[in-house]
Amino acid sequence: MAKKRETDLSTEEKIIEAARKVFTQKGYAATRTRDIAEEAGINLALLNYYFRSKEKLFEKVMFEKVHKLFGAIAPVLNDENSDLTEKIEKIVENYINMLVMNPDLPLFVLSEIKNNSEQFGDKFNMGKLMLESVFARQIRKRRPDISPLHIIMSVLGLVLFPFIGRPVLRAIGAVDEASFMGLMEERKKLVPHWVAAILNS
Amino acid sequence: MAKKRETDLSTEEKIIEAARKVFTQKGYAATRTRDIAEEAGINLALLNYYFRSKEKLFEKVMFEKVHKLFGAIAPVLNDENSDLTEKIEKIVENYINMLVMNPDLPLFVLSEIKNNSEQFGDKFNMGKLMLESVFARQIRKRRPDISPLHIIMSVLGLVLFPFIGRPVLRAIGAVDEASFMGLMEERKKLVPHWVAAILNS
DNA sequence: GTCTATAACCTGATAGAC
DNA sequence: GTCTATCAGGTTATAGAC
Numbered sequence: 001m002a003k004k005r006e007t008d009l010s011t012e013e014k015i016i017e018a019a020r021k022v023f024t025q026k027g028y029a030a031t032r033t034r035d036i037a038e039e040a041g042i043n044l045a046l047l048n049y050y051f052r053s054k055e056k057l058f059e060k061v062m063f064e065k066v067h068k069l070f071g072a073i074a075p076v077l078n079d080e081n082s083d084l085t086e087k088i089e090k091i092v093e094n095y096i097n098m099l100v101m102n103p104d105l106p107l108f109v110l111s112e113i114k115n116n117s118e119q120f121g122d123k124f125n126m127g128k129l130m131l132e133s134v135f136a137r138q139i140r141k142r143r144p145d146i147s148p149l150h151i152i153m154s155v156l157g158l159v160l161f162p163f164i165g166r167p168v169l170r171a172i173g174a175v176d177e178a179s180f181m182g183l184m185e186e187r188k189k190l191v192p193h194w195v196a197a198i199l200n201s
Numbered sequence: 202m203a204k205k206r207e208t209d210l211s212t213e214e215k216i217i218e219a220a221r222k223v224f225t226q227k228g229y230a231a232t233r234t235r236d237i238a239e240e241a242g243i244n245l246a247l248l249n250y251y252f253r254s255k256e257k258l259f260e261k262v263m264f265e266k267v268h269k270l271f272g273a274i275a276p277v278l279n280d281e282n283s284d285l286t287e288k289i290e291k292i293v294e295n296y297i298n299m300l301v302m303n304p305d306l307p308l309f310v311l312s313e314i315k316n317n318s319e320q321f322g323d324k325f326n327m328g329k330l331m332l333e334s335v336f337a338r339q340i341r342k343r344r345p346d347i348s349p350l351h352i353i354m355s356v357l358g359l360v361l362f363p364f365i366g367r368p369v370l371r372a373i374g375a376v377d378e379a380s381f382m383g384l385m386e387e388r389k390k391l392v393p394h395w396v397a398a399i400l401n402s
Numbered sequence: 403g404t405c406t407a408t409a410a411c412c413t414g415a416t417a418g419a420c
Numbered sequence: 421g422t423c424t425a426t427c428a429g430g431t432t433a434t435a436g437a438c
Contacts, residue, residue, distance in 0.1 A: 403438105404437105404438085405436100405437085405438075406435105406436090406437080406438100407434105407435085407436090407437100408433105408434085408435080408436105409432105409433085409434075409435085410431100410432090410433085410434095411430105411431080411432080411433100412429105412430085412431075412432095413428105413429090413430080413431095414427105414428095414429090414430100415426105415427085415428090415429105416425105416426085416427080416428100417424105417425090417426085417427090418423100418424095418425090418426105419422105419423085419424080419425100420421105420422085420423075420424100
């Protein structure tokens with residue numbers, strides 16, 4: 001879908017688009033509804049007219065973000081027609097492609113969940129689903145000697161951590177924007193290779 | 202050093218101890234000075250008497266936390282008397298031992314730095330120091346074909362990410378507290394082994 | 403639907419008594 | 421050093437005119 005110009009968006013869309021940006025940048029507690037209204041170029045009262053409260057608006061944004069973050073892995077987990085190697089390649093590529101466009105997403109979602117973990121508790125029982133997935137079964141078959149959680153945490157760590165650490169790497173001058181993105185492109189090939197090495201070790 | 206009972210701590214120590222706990226749990230923006238005062242069991246006015254402002258108190262806590270997080274790796278980086286394998290073993294063990302005691306530390310520090318990266322800019326030029334360290338030199342010698350940043354991000358990802366993802370893993374019911382800590386103990390042996398496999402791949 | 407004005411509340415910080 | 425009381429400013433949310 002082509003990206004609309006700001007002036008083409010409806011007021012409601014302008015608000016939620018601004019909310020996505022400001023909430024992700026500053027976190028729930030640090031953003032003021034005035035920031036969102038200003039970013040959207042609308043009157044503060046309209047925010048409450050359309051979304052009733054800061055919290056309701058945040059929930060909408062958060063719901064999207066959580067699904068974007070887990071959506072990059074979910075469809076692969078239970079695919080019966082791919083082996084372990086193919087799944088890992090797919091997960092790594094999906095994730096890095098998405099994260100290059102949304103580098104702040106993981107740190108935002110993970111830290112907001114931490115500060116408000118009650119809400120995400122038993123809404124879905126995704127933990128069990130993950131550990132009973134085809135993916136987890138294939139890991140167990142390959143390496144019955146270690147917990148599949150170890151492998152899952154490792155794949156996610158290799159893929160997500162660079163984006164989580166990016167603000168620090170930039171602040172200390174270890175990378176600039178362009179070279180970071182170049183490294184992430186390289187990682188699409190490197191990480192599946194490394195995970196294979198881990199599984200063989 | 203033995204842990205003092207709360208009643209043995211000076212007022213100043215009670216406040217900063219409470220500040221460590223509350224800031225780390227909720228982040229700067231979401232904590233109120235009243236939360237800290239209550240947690241410390243002291244009057245709100247005393248917080249300003251001892252630390253002048255919320256921000257000054259936070260800076261003290263943040264300074265400690267940053268040094269704790271980077272202190273686990275810093276002494277190893279320029280050790281001339283250990284090879285690459287020994288350095289990785291040391292970094293992994295130091296980090297996991299420290300993180301088991303401070304599981305919320307990485308997510309707290311990384312997200313606060315992201316929301317306030319200006320302050321951490323050129324205070325030190327640590328990026329250059331890191332990339333010119335003995336550790337980085339040893340990585341380059343071993344794998345001249347890939348950026349040492351790839352290896353550093355991977356080691357940190359394998360070690361830190363489980364702690365960063367822990368709130369989510371707990372929220373979705375993928376692990377309980379005890380089994381998580383058990384996995385981290387296992388990781389002290391697994392991760393160095395895996396990094397060796399990565400370096401050989 | 404959109405605006406201005408304002409209510410109702412919360413938060414950091416301080417004045418001043420003890 | 422420690423407390424109570426309170427101020428000044430900021431924040432979310434709404435009432436009511438247009």
